[in-house]
Amino acid sequence: MADKRMFSLKIVDSDLFLDMPLSSQCLYFHLSMRADDDGFVNNPKKIIKIIGANEDDLKILIAKGFVIVFERGIIVITHWKINNFIRKDRYKPTLYENEVQSLSQTKNGMYIKEVGCHLVDQRLTSGQPSIDKGRLDKVSIDKGREESTPPPNSKKYGEYQNIILTDEQYKALQEKLQSHTDTMIEKLSRYIKSTGKTYQDHYVTILNWYEQDKDKLSQKKTGKIPTFEDYDKGEHL
Incomplete structure (x- = not known):
């Protein structure tokens, strides 16, 4: 795994990024520095404690779309491939194959999480994935039901x-x-x-x-x- 990371000004100099609290911005940089060569981080809570941030900072990064979270607590940097280019002779694939399979990638390299949708095209290609409309409608309905249910207490x-x-x-x-x-x-x-x-x-x-x-x-x-x-x-x- 490479020990140097890059950041694109298109991402970190945007109003969306700069409008976040400094603690959230700091957490983004630390998560990116510790991510594997595909942008995955398996210990975000540990990093939060190390740098003195809090879980609200991670929630802001998720809500703003700068990171994507998975069920096991693993996260991936959304704009990883916009920020970083890693030479093939130094690249080591991520260990989180299941999480990779739930992602697609836009033409400019941004990760998109496809939850519960059937992708006809191969994932993580440079093109937009095709989605089974019937499956997408079902996911949208289920998502609406989940959001309409308030959390306990x-x-x-x-x-x-x-x-x-x-x-x-x-x-x-x-x-x-x-x-x-x-x-x-x-x-x-x-x-x-x-x-x-x-x-x-x-x-x-x-x-x-x-x-x-x-x-x-x-x-x-x-x-x-x-x-x-x-x-x-x-x-x-």
Whole structure:
């Protein structure tokens, strides 16, 4: 396995990447440095502890699409082949063949996870894979059912009771956001109600929005708080 890694400015200089907390950005670099030659990491939790990050940073990377997570806790760097080119005489294939088989690859080298879909074309080719439409429809329906089921011990928050948080997540928000917790919950609640948009993880979305707003929130008396239109212009979960 090579001991040197590269990073593309197309990825790490993007607004989507730079909008993340510095701790999430740092975790991305450390995961990439420790990945195998196909971009897989089998010990993300260990790396999180070593560098003093937390699991929220990993959740942000997953939600933003910078890493893909598998059932066994293994992850892969989504843009690995955009970042890295490894010579054939130094390349060592990953040990995680099952995970490789669940991935396809776009023309520019970005990994895509195909869950439960039948790929007609060979995986990890330079072209887009063909997907059995019937299987895809079934996966979409099942996914919708899963997302509509709130996690255990969760409660509804916000003016419109459309923000789903567990007790642990709400306590974590109070610790991180302090007096701004209810402000950010209400902001997301109104935004979802007014736009009809859905989010996979309300907790991570609130954290992301707070990271973008915290400087302005601290200057609330003299500064302008972002409006819904401001959020439409940016990248969010």
